[in-house]
Amino acid sequence: MATIRSLLKFWALSAFAVFGWLRLKLARSPTLIILTYHRVLPDNSGEREQEQPGMIISPGNLQRHIKFARSLGAVPVHLDEWLRKKDTGETLPALSVAFTFDDGWRDNYLYGYPVLRQEQVPATIFLVTGMVDTGDTFWPETVIRLLRTPGINLNDQSLEWLQPYLGDLGNYSTPLSLLEADEIVNRLKDLDDATIIQHLKEATSRLTAEINGGDQAPVILQSQDLKEMSGENLVKYGAHTRNHFRLNRLNSREALEEQITGCLSDLEAMNLNSVPIFCYPNGDITDGGEQLVANHYQAACTTKTGWNRASRSNFDLHRFNLHDGNSSTPRTLLATIGRSLA
Ligand SMILES: [Zn+2]
Known part of the structure; x- marks a missing residue:
């Protein structure tokens, strides 16, 4: 039974792949594919042990994506420039690709930027401006x-707020998988962000001796990194x-x-290569x-999947x-x- 299921999965995946390849190869009217990444971490990075798997790309895979997109005929573009050319009716390639990175992780600078430089590929990083230059x-x-x-006691009083979200796992002790x-x-996404952050602040200050890795190097981009990456005009910064x-x-x-507007003022005050493009957290x-x-931006990225034809609203980018x-x-x-174009 398991064999049949994995065979079916293989064929479904292959069918979607062929479909995706055909759609991309046959794209005629100007089409933009926007790729979203979060963290760029080497395969052997210890940080992978403490991160959601859906957040990570390896530098090698990022580079393979760039080469593969080019082999399909996709032209790497700056997102804001594609939108400007579209809006002013300038000629656009049949297929363009824009690389974007959400959140402003420092690993984008450490491991992503060297790849972007080597391949000379433009990218937009959507920054959470209140976190730049912090150790948060x-x-x-x-x-x-x-x-x-x-060894964290999940029944500790400071974690009471977490209990309803642990399910059966609350009976176990850490580490969880x-x-x-x-x-x-x-x-936990049922709670609002400010509430979770407040709870965590109290809990981690109480459990500070138990929680390891408290004083790591910054994981969010610092001003110096931002400045260096904007030097060659390869990287631009949007709002998140x-x-x-x-x-x-x-x-x-x-x-x-x-x-929304506070983030835009922060970006402008940084005086770097910023673009008035917003990216919705969590979509x-x-x-x-x-x-x-x-009212304040030129465009907005969503988490909806799909490609963008010229007819797509600038504020509903997929x-x-x-x-x-x-x-x-x-x-x-x-x-x-291919799956989302089907
Ligand atoms: Zn985000």
Whole structure:
């Protein structure tokens, strides 16, 4: 039975791959494919043990994606330039590809930028401006670090808020497996970001002796990295809010403005290669947020999958989220693309 299932899976994957390849090869009217990445970590990086697998690409895979996109005839472009040319009616290649990185991880500089330079490929990094130059990380990574640390008492009073999201796992002691921790992170998304961050702050200050890796090197991009990467005009910076708060969890106009227009002012104040393009955290959109984005930005990236024809609204850009798990071979990469174009 398992053999039949894996055979079926193989054929479905192959069919999607062939379909994806055909759609890309036959693209005639100007089409833009936007690829989304998060973290770039070498295969042997210890940080992989404390990160959601769907967040990571290896530098080798990133480079293979670039070469493969070129072999299909896709021209790497700056996202803002493609949009500008489209809007002014300039000639565009039949197939373009824009590389984007969400969140502003420092590994983008350490391991992604060398690949971009070597291949001379432009990219946009969507920054969470309130985190630049801090030693902070995002709450899912803090939760994973907590749950992956051996010997944490999950019944500790400071973790009471976490209990409802642990399910059966609450009866076990840490370390939990990466998959278990990943599942708990997904469940926690029922809470709003500020609440989770506040809980974690209290918990980690109490459990600080137990949680390892507390004083690591910064994991978020620093000003110096940003400056260096913008030097050759290969990397530009877009907006991904001030604190990575999901917009559908914000209740007031002020809170939305802080995240949306506040992030844009931060970018402008950095005085680097910034572009007025917004990227919705977690893909969560609300009417109020959408309105503010439309009033202040040139375009917005969503987490909807698919390619972009010239007719697509600049504020509804579709992308393909790639990681080692869904794109480490040409067949899986094409299947990931083909599946959402079917
Ligand atoms: Zn993000």
